[in-house]
Amino acid sequence: MAFILGLTGGIGSGKSAASHWFEQQGIHVVDADVVAREIVAVGQPALQQIQAQFGDWVLLDNGELNRRALREHIFQDPAARTQLENITHPAIRQSIRQQLRDATSPYVILVSPLLFETNQHELTQHTLLIDASIDLQILRASQRDHQNIEQIQAIIQAQMPREQKQALANDIVINDGHLEHLYAQLRPLHLKYLARSEA
Numbered sequence: 001m002a003f004i005l006g007l008t009g010g011i012g013s014g015k016s017a018a019s020h021w022f023e024q025q026g027i028h029v030v031d032a033d034v035v036a037r038e039i040v041a042v043g044q045p046a047l048q049q050i051q052a053q054f055g056d057w058v059l060l061d062n063g064e065l066n067r068r069a070l071r072e073h074i075f076q077d078p079a080a081r082t083q084l085e086n087i088t089h090p091a092i093r094q095s096i097r098q099q100l101r102d103a104t105s106p107y108v109i110l111v112s113p114l115l116f117e118t119n120q121h122e123l124t125q126h127t128l129l130i131d132a133s134i135d136l137q138i139l140r141a142s143q144r145d146h147q148n149i150e151q152i153q154a155i156i157q158a159q160m161p162r163e164q165k166q167a168l169a170n171d172i173v174i175n176d177g178h179l180e181h182l183y184a185q186l187r188p189l190h191l192k193y194l195a196r197s198e199a
């Protein structure tokens with residue numbers, strides 16, 4: 001199997017900007033957020049399991065998952081959150097594994113905002129943290145999503161603190177300048193990963 005790099009960073013740190021750059025270099029990127037949506041699409045076993053666990057109210061009239069209702073339900077009930085994660089996390093992991101296996105680029109990237117929090121780094125051989133100050137994270141995420149600052153702060157609070165991620169990551173890129181500055185830092189890492197993938 002190819003060399004697998006785990007790429008992470010808090011909301012607004014620049015994970016997507018970094019992973020798009022790697023994609024432009026021909027590197028296949030598996031996005032854990034995309035997989036998390038795919039495994040609960042209509043017809044997927046995980047969606048049927050969620051319906052069996054919680055009831056028909058979890059579905060919209062068109063059969064799709066009612067994300068908002070489910071989010072509110074688990075927000076108020078930690079046991080329900082665990083029940084949900086017991087369904088989704090194994091399905092996400094299995095699908096990620098399959099997609100990483102199927103990739104044919106010299107190395108493969110798994111990008112995930114919760115790489116360390118959900119132990120998805122166990123699927124990787126090496127990790128890269130895209131890091132930025134909380135002020136920059138809030139500024140970028142609020143400009144991108146038009147979310148209010150309180151919502152973004154709540155997401156940051158729920159993610160692993162920066163210092164902990166810094167201690168766990170093998171490589172760290174500080175994304176505190178222009179995008180060109182980000183790319184200039186990614187270039188030597190890309191060469192390093194290419195060399196490692198050939199080893």
Ligand code: ADP
Nearest residue numbers: 010011012013014015016017140144177178179
């Ligand atoms: P994440 O995926 O980590 O949540 P993004 O990569 O989507 O973060 O970045 C958040 C927003 O900030 C995006 O609109 C992105 O284009 C922008 N951005 C990221 N890095 C920079 C940078 N160095 N300079 C300017 N804008 C940036």
